Amino acid sequence: MQVAAPYYAPTADEIQLFEHAWKNRLPLLIKGPTGCGKTRFVAHMAARLKLPLHTVACHDDLTAADLVGRHLIRDGATWWCDGPLTRAVREGGICYLDEIVEARKDTTVVLHPLADDRRILLIERTGETVYCPPSFMLVVSYNPGYQNLLKGLKPSTRQRFVSLRFDFPNAALEESILRNEAGADANLARQLVAIGHSYRSLKGQDLEEAASTRLLVYAAKLINDGMDPVSACRSCIVESLTDDLETTTALMEIIHATFGH
Numbered sequence: 001m002q003v004a005a006p007y008y009a010p011t012a013d014e015i016q017l018f019e020h021a022w023k024n025r026l027p028l029l030i031k032g033p034t035g036c037g038k039t040r041f042v043a044h045m046a047a048r049l050k051l052p053l054h055t056v057a058c059h060d061d062l063t064a065a066d067l068v069g070r071h072l073i074r075d076g077a078t079w080w081c082d083g084p085l086t087r088a089v090r091e092g093g094i095c096y097l098d099e100i101v102e103a104r105k106d107t108t109v110v111l112h113p114l115a116d117d118r119r120i121l122l123i124e125r126t127g128e129t130v131y132c133p134p135s136f137m138l139v140v141s142y143n144p145g146y147q148n149l150l151k152g153l154k155p156s157t158r159q160r161f162v163s164l165r166f167d168f169p170n171a172a173l174e175e176s177i178l179r180n181e182a183g184a185d186a187n188l189a190r191q192l193v194a195i196g197h198s199y200r201s202l203k204g205q206d207l208e209e210a211a212s213t214r215l216l217v218y219a220a221k222l223i224n225d226g227m228d229p230v231s232a233c234r235s236c237i238v239e240s241l242t243d244d245l246e247t248t249t250a251l252m253e254i255i256h257a258t259f260g261h
Helices: 014-023 038-048 064-068 084-091 105-114 171-182 186-200 213-224 229-241 245-259
Strands: 028-031 053-057 069-074 077-082 094-098 120-123 128-131 137-142 162-165
Touching: 014 028, 014 038, 014 162, 028 038, 038 053, 038 094, 038 137, 053 084, 064 069, 064 084, 064 105, 077 084, 084 094, 084 105, 084 120, 084 128, 105 120, 105 137, 171 186, 171 213, 186 213, 186 229, 186 245, 213 229, 229 245
Parallel strands: 028 137, 028 162, 053 094, 094 137
Antiparallel strands: 069 077, 120 128
């Protein structure tokens, strides 16, 4: 049974770039702010290309064994268990490492032979070398806004990837996304997108992160289900962006002005 591709509204030529990278057996790096559609895009492309998708949410404690696999002991016997990266290579699917800069640098080194013309996975613990089939693709993503000297991709890693920059969609496209994803009517979609754009102008001043399309979709879903718009926007957008009471009050003024409360 074929799974339908998740809804995704392209903003430029990202679909064509992904397909060309996959056909030419090139790894892809996607960079963009939180909630702008990076993960949805990868899921859409996996379904579009009819490939299995293995997603890993990277974090500080992620080890190479978490990606590649490890020996397990059960009933007195030891057996090998493939990690998600190894399974993706064997199956010829897509391995998507979300927020790759969160992983330790000694972990990302395991990606190097996969992300150049060798296209091999070295499993040191078993001595096995797994060769990537033509359909395998390595995709990684990160949010440049969180980059610093301690959390950034090494040049030796970055320069193995084709890179794609994501950003939030323009107003018309974002309104279309809210209508398709959350069933919002045209007026509600327009109001929420206006709120999102107002908040994005505050990024780097009163807000550490911009209001994501994801948060706007959340608010639209609750409002469309009958929740009071002001309460929905406070819970889904404002409280997700700040803990500061003064900033919360300022952001809520925009909400009240929008919905006439």
